[in-house]
Amino acid sequence: MGKRSVIPFGPQHPVLPEPIHLDLVIEDETVVEAIPSIGFVHRGLESLTDKKDFNELVYIIERTCGICSYMHGMGYCEAVERVMKVQIPDRSRFLRTVWAEMSRVHSHLLWLGLLADAFGFEALFYQSWRLRERVLDMFEESTGGRCIFSVNKIGGQLKDVPDDMLKAFSVKFTELEKEIRVMAKTFLEDYTVNKRLKGVGILTKEQALEMGALGPFARGSGVRYDLRETGYAAYPELDFEMCVEKDGDCYARTKVRIEEIFQAISLIRQAIDKMPGGEIAVPVKGNPMGEYAMRLEQPRGEGVYYIKGNGTKFLDRVRLRTPTFANIAPMVQTLKGCKLSDVPLYILSIDPCISCTER
């Protein structure tokens, strides 16, 4: 047995865009144990429930995370709408689906870039972020924002998107898809990239189920679990196929996410084709009374939005459970036995979003 020592990893680390701290117990070069500690980004966002009313809270919940901000706002709005028994117009349902899937495309492209950066392939990092900018341009055209959109409200949308703009998006996504396919080839077939990704960071199906892994992390290990199948928003009316891989290594997770980009682009095109006309919002009267837990599939996995209303305009409780929080325990499991130089790669392969986790 070699000599054991403890190495602190983070919170400020060149490869991490966000702060997370890990104490790595290492034996020679091998990690024996990893102890995570979080709280560097904790703001106490849920405590604003008693200072802001339930309409203003949409904009607070959106700022849980700047990457999947649209989905956070959407999850909260859907939860409140279900408590208040509001039926939103069809056009609003479809617009929500389009924007949610656009968020998924840009989030996965962002992650692919960060992964490439973690294994030291700088050119690939720049490529995927260049393609991501095209999605952000479309967001800016339709909502006015690049990170935080604030287009959701209780009862529908604040902004409508003209039909000709949507048609143009459909064409742009077809072009984008071609370019992503060229880039994806490097991730999936390149010799050096495969050397870094194949057979490392293995999480078996049993471990994934036991530790409650979610999203592409679990689907890479062969767990068939995607909340889009439960049919919120406009998903029941669109063709959708779950992307699952069996191997459970970093390569399988990368493959799942790349497939999901194409799946999301297909969903966007379908939703634009079937986009109904009409109103984008319904007036909402009264205050929420009762409780509901809304679940939806974020780019990183299952997000839970629990709300409890008491009949006044201030909610009793808002609770968010975000996917990265559930994914930290299985990630620590995969870290055991890996080489110290591979740690950034393993951490990034779960697509951590620390500001979601700590709220």
Place this chain on the structure above:
Amino acid sequence: MKDVSKSPWIIHYDGSSCNGCDMEVLASLTPVYDIERFGVINTGDPMQADIFLVTGGINTLNQMVVKQIYDQMPSPKVVVAIGTCACTGGIFKECYNIIGGTDTTIPVDIYVPGCAARPQSIIDGIVQAKECLKQKCIAEQKAAKEGK
């Protein structure tokens, strides 16, 4: 002492931001905005950095980290607060865990407002930080001469 303001190195730390400004800082390093054309380069080592970019507000836990990074940077140094949260605490000001903006912990030279701050304004902030760094260099050189 040489003039470092022509090619300063930047370091980025995410305080308690929502990731929005954080990703915009990274986006301004990538080809579309390409901040490196102004001579700056991103580094992960505080001891080699001249410009410190902070995003997000300060909370009780990361206050110590921000202060530590600032102390490790060699003088002269410039701090840029990016985003409304880093400037004042922003939308999270009333949260129990937020102390306030970056200036509650370390002196801030340039404020870049916006939620999230756009890459164009981040680039503007960094170009202004270069000018600020130049002034600080001149002031330090002058002080060193007078000291002799």
